Amino acid sequence: MSTDTHTSGRPRAGAGPGRARTITLVVVLIAELMNALDGSIVYTALPSIQADTGASSAALQWIPAAYTLTFALALITGGRLGDLCGRKRIFLVGTGVFTLASLLCGVATGPELLIAARAVQGAAAAAMVPQVLATIHVTFDGESRAKAFGLYGMIMSLGGVLGPVLGAALTSADLFGLDWRPIFLINLPIGLATVLLGLRFLPESRDRQARRLDPLGMVLSSAGLLLIAYPLTVGGERHWPAWSLAMAAAGVLVLAVFVAQQRAKTAKDGSALVALSLFQGKAFTGGLAAQLVFGLVSGVFLLTWTLFMQEGLGFSPAEFAPGSIAVSIGGMAGAMLASKVTARQARRVPQAGAVLVAVTLVGYHLLITAQGTALPFAAAVAPMILFGAGFGLIGAGLAGLTLGQVGHEDAGSASGLFNTAMQLGTALGIALASVVFFTHAPAGSHGATVTGAFAGTVWYVTGALAVMWGLMFLLPRRARG
Numbered sequence: 001m002s003t004d005t006h007t008s009g010r011p012r013a014g015a016g017p018g019r020a021r022t023i024t025l026v027v028v029l030i031a032e033l034m035n036a037l038d039g040s041i042v043y044t045a046l047p048s049i050q051a052d053t054g055a056s057s058a059a060l061q062w063i064p065a066a067y068t069l070t071f072a073l074a075l076i077t078g079g080r081l082g083d084l085c086g087r088k089r090i091f092l093v094g095t096g097v098f099t100l101a102s103l104l105c106g107v108a109t110g111p112e113l114l115i116a117a118r119a120v121q122g123a124a125a126a127a128m129v130p131q132v133l134a135t136i137h138v139t140f141d142g143e144s145r146a147k148a149f150g151l152y153g154m155i156m157s158l159g160g161v162l163g164p165v166l167g168a169a170l171t172s173a174d175l176f177g178l179d180w181r182p183i184f185l186i187n188l189p190i191g192l193a194t195v196l197l198g199l200r201f202l203p204e205s206r207d208r209q210a211r212r213l214d215p216l217g218m219v220l221s222s223a224g225l226l227l228i229a230y231p232l233t234v235g236g237e238r239h240w241p242a243w244s245l246a247m248a249a250a251g252v253l254v255l256a257v258f259v260a261q262q263r264a265k266t267a268k269d270g271s272a273l274v275a276l277s278l279f280q281g282k283a284f285t286g287g288l289a290a291q292l293v294f295g296l297v298s299g300v301f302l303l304t305w306t307l308f309m310q311e312g313l314g315f316s317p318a319e320f321a322p323g324s325i326a327v328s329i330g331g332m333a334g335a336m337l338a339s340k341v342t343a344r345q346a347r348r349v350p351q352a353g354a355v356l357v358a359v360t361l362v363g364y365h366l367l368i369t370a371q372g373t374a375l376p377f378a379a380a381v382a383p384m385i386l387f388g389a390g391f392g393l394i395g396a397g398l399a400g401l402t403l404g405q406v407g408h409e410d411a412g413s414a415s416g417l418f419n420t421a422m423q424l425g426t427a428l429g430i431a432l433a434s435v436v437f438f439t440h441a442p443a444g445s446h447g448a449t450v451t452g453a454f455a456g457t458v459w460y461v462t463g464a465l466a467v468m469w470g471l472m473f474l475l476p477r478r479a480r481g
Contacts, residue, residue, distance in 0.1 A: 023201040024139055025148055028132040029155050030194050031095055034187055035125045036159025038102075039067060041167040042118075045180040048171050052179055055111035065233050066115045070122030071129075072229050072423035073222045079130035079416020080273050084213065087131040087138075087412060088204040092195055094127030099191030105184035126416075133415035137403055138205045146400050150339020153396025154332045162328050164306075165321045205411075214265055217273030220258035225420070227251030232427040240434070274417065275410045284414065286474020287402025288421050290350070293468040294394055295425020296432065297357075297461055303430055304437045304457045311441075312450035313373060313380060323381045327388035334392020342400050347475035350401070353393025354469040358462050360386040365458045373447050394468075401475045436460045 042049075042064050050060050082090045101124055104117035133152065140148045170182045178185070228251035235244035265272040278284050309320050334353060342349045364383050368375060399418070406414040441453035 020201055021139060021144075023197060024135065024203065025151065027194055027197045027202060028091070028135050029151060030190060031091070031128050032132045032152065033155050033159045034098065034190060034194075035071075035129050036156055037163045037166060038121060038125070038184075038187070039064075039071070040159075040163030041183050042067075044164045044167040045171045045183050048180040049111075049114070053109065053111050053114065055114075059111040059115065062115050063111070063118055066118040067122040067125075068423065068427065069226070069229055069233060070119045071126050072420060072427070073225050074123050074126030075130060075420040075423065076221050076225075076274060076413070076416040077218050078126040078128075079134070079412040079414070079419075080213075081127065082131045082134055082412035082415075083206060083410065086204050086206045087134050088198065088202040090127050091131035091135065091202065092198050094124045094129075094131070095191055095194050095198065098124035098128055099187055099195070102184045102187035102191065106178075106181045106188075129419055130412055130415040133399065133403055133418065134411035135202065135205070137406065137411040137415070139203060145404065146342040147339040149400035149403075150335050150337075150342065150396040152335075152399055153338060153392055153394075154335030156395050158328050158332060162324065165324045168321065212271050214262075214271055214273040217258065217262055217265060220254060220261055221273060224251050224254035224258055225424070227254055229424065229427050232424075232431040235431060235434075273413075275413050278406065278410055278414055278417070281405055282474045283405040283476050284402055286471050287398055288417060290468050290471040290475075291398055291402065291418055291421040292425040292428075293464055293471065294398065295422040295427075296429040297425075297464050297468070298391075298422075299426035299429020300433045300436065300457065300464075301429075301461045303433050304454050307437075307441075308450060308454035309380060311446050312448075312454060313375060313377075314447075315377065315380075319377070323384055326381050326384040327391070330385040330388025330390075331392040331395075332388075333385075334389035334394075335396040336392075337389075338393050338396035338400075342397050346477055347397070347401060347472050350394045350397030350475070351469055351472045353390040353397065354465050354472070355390075356393065357387055357390035358465045358469075360390065361458050361462050361465075365455055368451060368455045368458075373451050375451075398472075398475075405476065432460070433457070 046060055046063065049055060049063065055063070078090065078094070098121055101117050101121040105114055105121065108114035108117060136145065136148045136152060167183050170186065171180045173182075175182045227247050231244035231247045235241070235248075238244065259276075262272045262274050262276055266276055305323075306320070309315050309323055315323075338349050338353075360383050364387075367379055367383070371379065402418060403411070403414055437453050437457045439453075440456060441450045445453070
């Protein structure tokens with residue numbers, strides 16, 4: 001019998017008024033879009049931020065890294081807080097703090113305040129984002145849940161790819177003479193509307209059997225993730241010094257201690273930070289592993305493809321924008337298709353996405369090898385529609401099938417773990433780019449050197465897709481109703 005409850009008086013899973021459920025979905029997806037955009041929107045504005053604030057090269061690197069690190073570190077705790085304190089409550093607090101931190105980013109006059117505000121943004125997003133998936137999980141069921149997860153995948157694809165494009169557009173427009181600041185200030189009306197609509201329409205839900213927070217578990221999980229994520233974030237650009245490798249190894253040991261502590265805590269009073277029973281099901285474990293590899297593929301490919309288009313083929317950021325839009329269009333199409341067929345086709349959907357991406361990349365490799373730096377713009381961009389479609393099928397299918405097997409009482413914890421896997425995978429992918437790409441095309445390389453390095457990277461990405469495809473056999477043959 002489920003221990004999850006809705007405390008707002010609204011009917012649960014599938015019984016609520018259609019309009020209220022639709023608005024609930026819109027509210028949480030807008031919050032996810034803000035997070036997806038803010039994770040990447042800052043990159044194209046970095047030169048303007050450096051010129052305006054006088055930020056050093058090291059400070060410039062920490063403007064995106066501060067967000068990514070705090071987000072990854074706090075996701076597990078954020079998910080569990082929703083289970084304990086109420087998902088609506090934690091969602092609204094997280095969204096409110098995220099909006100205020102966006103204001104601080106927009107008014108920052110120096111890099112120190114901007115980096116601090118970005119760290120607060122990331123921590124707030126870690127409270128907000130797990131409640132998105134958890135709220136979808138407990139509000140919808142059956143085929144309607146598959147469609148909702150499909151839309152979630154579409155928003156993730158759209159936000160992650162459109163972030164750099166929107167960042168370039170807002171910075172170039174110099175709205176009201178604010179230069180780069182609108183990339184953060186745009187969150188103010190969106191965040192305020194999300195909070196107001198959330199107060200009215202979001203159903204409250206929590207785990208009735210959850211007892212208390214696990215402070216030691218929070219410290220151990222955050223410390224372990226930090227020890228792994230920090231060297232992955234900065235190690236590559238510093239040529240992997242010994243301390244970075246030692247720190248990552250220490251992080252693995254701390255996470256091992258964390259797992260042992262969670263087992264002891266579960267046996268003692270059942271108030272562990274992570275519900276270890278989640279890992280007893282092969283669907284959740286396999287989905288989490290596949291999500292980690294998915295993040296890795298995203299991190300290594302999208303970074304190296306951006307450099308290939310601009311430094312290898314010589315397209316300007318403005319010319320590069322249609323390529324990002326092509327990925328977004330494909331991603332939306334793939335996610336929409338996944339939302340319609342996942343309930344019937346189950347694991348075949350993300351597996352088909354992995355195959356589509358792999359086949360597209362093999363064809364892309366052949367094009368690059370044949371054309372080199374003479375590859376026409378249309379030929380460089382057109383395959384990205386298929387690439388995006390495959391990503392949409394993977395993202396939407398994985399979310400629905402992995403979390404669809406989880407009981408409502410653990411929805412927040414499972415969502416936090418699922419998002420953490422994506423963040424760590426992305427950081428690992430960016431770190432691996434130092435090995436598979438930058439070894440062959442050091443910083444400052446152009447033309448044929450970059451093009452050749454990217455062509456070689458495609459094979460590593462294809463191999464990772466094959467691993468992910470195999471892991472998906474652990475997902476269910478049929479979606480849970």
